[in-house]
Amino acid sequence: MERIAGISLPSSLTALDTRGGTDERLPPMKSSPQPNNLPVAEETLSQMLDKMVPTGADDADLYLEQSASESLALEEGRVKHVSASAHQGIGARVIRGEVSGHAYTDRLESPALMECARAARAIAESGARAQSVSIHPDRTDHQLYQPANPALTASMPERKALLEKLDRLARTLDPRVKQVFANVSTSFSSIHLIRMDGSHLHDARPLVRLNVSVVVEQNGKRETGSTGGGGRFDLTHLLKGDEAERLTREAVRLALLNLDAIPAPAGPMPVVLGPGWPGILLHEAIGHGLEGDFNRKGSSAFSGKIGQRIAAPGVTVVDDGSMPERRGSLNMDDEGTPTGCTTLIEDGILTTYMQDRQNARLMGVEPTGNGRRESYAHPVLPRMTNTFMLAGQDDPKEILSTLKHGLYAVNFGGGQVDITSGKFVFSTSEAYLIENGEIKAPVKGATLIGNGPDVLTKVSMIGNDLQLDPGVGTCGKDGQSVPVGVGQPTLKIDEMVVGGTDS
Amino acid sequence: MSHSSDRKTDDMKEIASRLVEMAGKSGAADADALAVNDVGENISVRNRKIESVEREESRGIGLRAFVKTSEGLAFASASSSDFSNDGMRKLVDQVIAMARISTADPDAMPPSGAEHPTTAELATWDDKHPVEIEWTLAAARQAALACEEAALDYSDKIENSEGAEAGFSRTHVAYASADNFRGKYQKSSLGLSLSVIAGTGDQMQRDYAYSRVQQVEKLKNPQMIGQEAAERAIRRVGARSISTRQTTVVFEPRMATSILGHLISAINGRSVLQKRSFLAESNGQALFPEFVQIEDNPDHPDGLGNRLFDGEGTRCRQRTIIDSGKLTGFLTDRYAAARLKSEPTGHARRGLTGDTGIGPSNLILHPGEMDVEAMLQEIGDGLLVTEMMGFGINGVTGDYSRGAAGFLIENGKVGQPVNEITVAGNLKKMFANISHLGSDLTWFGSTAVPTIAIADMTVAGQEG
Structure with missing residues (x-):
């Protein structure tokens, strides 16, 4: 709907936030992938390819997806929202040059599938290709996460007990806690990708997420605090360790802190960003602008800037979809390209755009494993995975001590960017006014606004404390949402506009 | 109306009814179900050529079932795209098993017992609200090409195009609840959009x-x-930031919809119950100046949000939300209404999965008398906002801070384009500080608003 209306900005990152994020050691992968249980007969898929691939096609594929998700949510002390969903479907697409045809259906019977293949081919004027191909297995490069449904690792009653425990904990921590909302969700999607040449790739993707938010009240004044965490792992992570409790304490701390917050300042000033989730800066300021589609079309503020300085010396930013168990990670992207670590900015110089296959082909470069789709029923777009800045040399304490009068922002809500003008925003949820290197007071949430192509040239100090976010980011583009990660060390930016009310 | 179309809603109704009956036989004390069939086609063109064609058909069923416990009713919900007998059986068993895990709520509100529309109203609704069945992909293509062409030919200042998109979708929905209510309807939506770029570098x-x-x-x-998009892009070229100031901010209708959206979130009965709203204690209060009138109208010829019944089968009715500036009450589903000790307002919203939520049908902020030109004359100096970015809104406190772009209002006229600025305030104060409403009522899907002027907001920008 949004996509048709075109009313959404090209991109946004809307998510809850949490400070830091422990990047604990990951367990070794043991099990091998599940057998490739294709829900549709190989012959049928082969017939679909025959029907849809015209002569001269540059690319074509079938994307078969089966997904299952579960969610338990607590409010007012009760786990009274229990829900599940199971969906499957197939997306067929054909690409020739700049033109593409797509068809999606959730009916996996043969007539519906043939109709789907016919519709995907609608863009082609030429006849069908002569040769038929047989479906044959291919392998993905990585095994970054367990190919199993995380819901199977803890029963619903166990998940319910976890939420109840967090509710009790939050209320025990402080009597001012009036409301607790907690939610644990799991999803698992099994993807079969059949490419034009008949090669068959499989990926099975688990995803887990826990959110906690509280409302506190003091003398009739209310505030809220939210945290979350997750990744492509199973539920034992949340049930066995103390991560869930840590997130709950954090939500309470944030809410209480904001009770004492003073109005945020308004106007330009130096800003120090904390490590981890504040890396949303990179996602908005440069990430979207470096996606291949906008640059092929010349609509990005970064178009034509490869090889140019867009950040201060010392700034190196990568997009890495191949990190074990990370929320933004994938064994292969949604076109079967293996994910990897792509250096976007090296020592301040723009080096690479993020590409899917179509845009890479049209720009004459290699795909980078960034072709992603929300589901079988969405087209592939170049998207980010885990985007972060590498650590520098500076001691975070020293960075803060250099701030004479400015803002120290350690937690954020969402952000958004206008790809073409390069202007971007992100909004604080935990920030402090700093005077002479000392914290003066917490300030209310405020939006920070900047210009993508030059904000990183104003980076004057880079901390040695790289952190990745706790696994909460969901990125929106063209109406499609995909899970992503961000990260950065503590950073000092010499000037940004802070959008508070205190002018 | 085509027969195949009719048959599709009948099929959906049959499926939803069967789910509710199966749930009853499997031990559910109460239940409701939804069945949806969506067909959509979409075409995009760029630089006068076709870029992509998309076609989608999807179906879904969703069931919510309640079970009795010693502490009251507990419920769960699930959805699936499997319409087979086996698939439906699995769904029913799964939902009931999950409901037994769910914690009972003594205030739980089962679907049975809602005030439903009459059989006569149900029978005539579709005839009075015909859906579009004529638009084809060929017509959509033609419209998209013509739209983009008009922008590209409008001026040589249009340097690039992000393309035009045209599409349509038809949705068939059926709802069934355990008290034998069966409702169905069809919806269609057509859209045409274009985004273009002016200026370079x-x-x-x-x-x-x-x-x-x-x-x-x-x-x-x-x-x-096409011309509108071109004009809008061209007039933004040369934008720069401005110094920080307190000033009147004028939101053009496209942006004013968001202000209305923040009000609706804050008067959501469930948020009010959970003290998640800065308006939780504001019932009956004069939140706005006296000239502000806001209604929710579930049957308006220009609205895309028309509905006869809401997400739990309650008949929808016209409602004045803000009457001469005063909040008349909160928007509720039956659960929130019972706990707030008020009447359900018919605002339950339901997806295939999950509990009911709350949302408006067609929202209308009544326009003022003054045209925008005269309004700007009276305002003199301020900021006209034509685009906003970001999510800097705290629903609990009403604190508001967003990125913006637009134009300076200088001596009553639209002047210098500006960007890289923020606008900030507190929603409660912003509501009270509305100084003008334009006469330019404009529809955006299911919301209609005029230009809104709000006095005394903080605008932050780069020139110290």
């Missing part, structure tokens, strides 16, 4: 225009959409 500016309607005869002329 560091001064590239993008803007867009669109039209989204239920029937093709209401679609804005494609050339006009």
Whole structure:
């Protein structure tokens, strides 16, 4: 709907936030992938390819997806929202040059599938290709996460007990806690990708997420605090360790802190960003602008800037979809390209755009494993995975001590960017006014606004404390949402506009 | 109306009914179900050529079932795209098993017992609200090409195009509840949008225009959409930041919809119950100046949000939300209404999965008398906002801070384009500080608003 209306900005990152994020050691992968249980007969898929691939096609594929998700949510002390969903479907697409045809259906019977293949081919004027191909297995490069449904690792009653425990904990921590909302969700999607040449790739993707938010009240004044965490792992992570409790304490701390917050300042000033989730800066300021589609079309503020300085010396930013168990990670992207670590900015110089296959082909470069789709029923777009800045040399304490009068922002809500003008925003949820290197007071949430192509040239100090976010980011583009990660060390930016009310 | 279309809603109704009956036989004390069938086609063109064609057909069923416990009713919900007998059986068993895990709520509100529309109202609704069945992909292509062409030919200042998109979708929905209510309806939506770029290099500016309607005869002329997008992009070129100031901020209708959206979130009965709203204690209060009148109208010829019954089968009715500036009450589903000790307002919203939520049908902020030109004259100096970015809104406190772009208002006229600025305030104060409403009521899907002027907001920018 949004996509048709075109009313959404090209991109946004809307998510809850949490400070830091422990990047604990990951367990070794043991099990091998599940057998490739294709829900549709190989012959049928082969017939679909025959029907849809015209002569001269540059690319074509079938994307078969089966997904299952579960969610338990607590409010007012009760786990009274229990829900599940199971969906499957197939997306067929054909690409020739700049033109593409797509068809999606959730009916996996043969007539519906043939109709789907016919519709995907609608863009082609030429006849069908002569040769038929047989479906044959291919392998993905990585095994970054367990190919199993995380819901199977803890029963619903166990998940319910976890939420109840967090509710009790939050209320025990402080009597001012009036409301607790907690939610644990799991999803698992099994993807079969059949490419034009008949090669068959499989990926099975688990995803887990826990959110906690509280409302506190003091003398009739209310505030809220939210945290979350997750990744492509199973539920034992949340049930066995103390991560869930840590997130709950954090939500309470944030809410209480904001009770004492003073109005945020308004106007330009130096800003120090904390490590981890504040890396949303990179996602908005440069990430979207470096996606291949906008640059092929010349609509990005970064178009034509490869090889140019867009950040201060010392700034190196990568997009890495191949990190074990990370929320933004994938064994292969949604076109079967293996994910990897792509250096976007090296020592301040723009080096690479993020590409899917179509845009890479049209720009004459290699795909980078960034072709992603929300589901079988969405087209592939170049998207980010885990985007972060590498650590520098500076001691975070020293960075803060250099701030004479400015803002120290350690937690954020969402952000958004206008790809073409390069202007971007992100909004604080935990920030402090700093005077002479000392914290003066917490300030209310405020939006920070900047210009993508030059904000990183104003980076004057880079901390040695790289952190990745706790696994909460969901990125929106063209109406499609995909899970992503961000990260950065503590950073000092010499000037940004802070959008508070205190002018 | 085509027969196949009718048959589809009948099929959906049959499926939803069967789910509710199966749930009853499997031990559910109460239940409701939804069955949805969606077909959509979409075409995009760029630089006068076709870029992509998309076609989608999807179906879904969703069931919510309640079970009795010693502490009251507990419920769960699930959805699936499997319409087979086996698939439906699995769904029923799964939902009931999950409901037994769910914690009972003594205030739980089962679907049975809602005030439903009459059989006569149900029978005539579709005839009074015909869906569009004529628009084809070929017509959509033609509209998209004409729209983009009008923008590209409008001026040589249009340097690039992000393309035009045209599409349509038809949805067939059926709802069934355990008290034998069976409702069904069809919806159609057509859209045409275009985004173009003016300027080059560091001064590239993008803007867009669109039209989204239920029937093709209401679609804005494609050339006009093209010209609007071009004009909007061109006038933004040369934008710069401005110094920080307190000033009147004028939101053009496209942006004013968001202000209305924040009000609706804050008067959501469930948020009020959970003290998640800065208006939780504001019932009956004068939140706005006396000239502000806001209604929710579930049956408006220009609205895309028309509905006869809400997400739990309650008949929808016109409601004045803000009457001469005063909040008349909160928006509720039956659960929130019972706990707030008020009448259900027919605002339950339901997806295939999950509990009911709360949302409006068609929202209308009644326009003022003054045209925008006269309004700006009276305001003198301020900021006209034509685009906003970001999510800097705290629903609990009403604190508001967003990125913005637009134009300076200087001596009563639209002047210098500006960007890289923020606008900030507190929603409660912003509501009270509305100084003008334009006469330019404009529809955006299911919301209609005029230009809104709000006095005394903080605008932050780069020139110290």
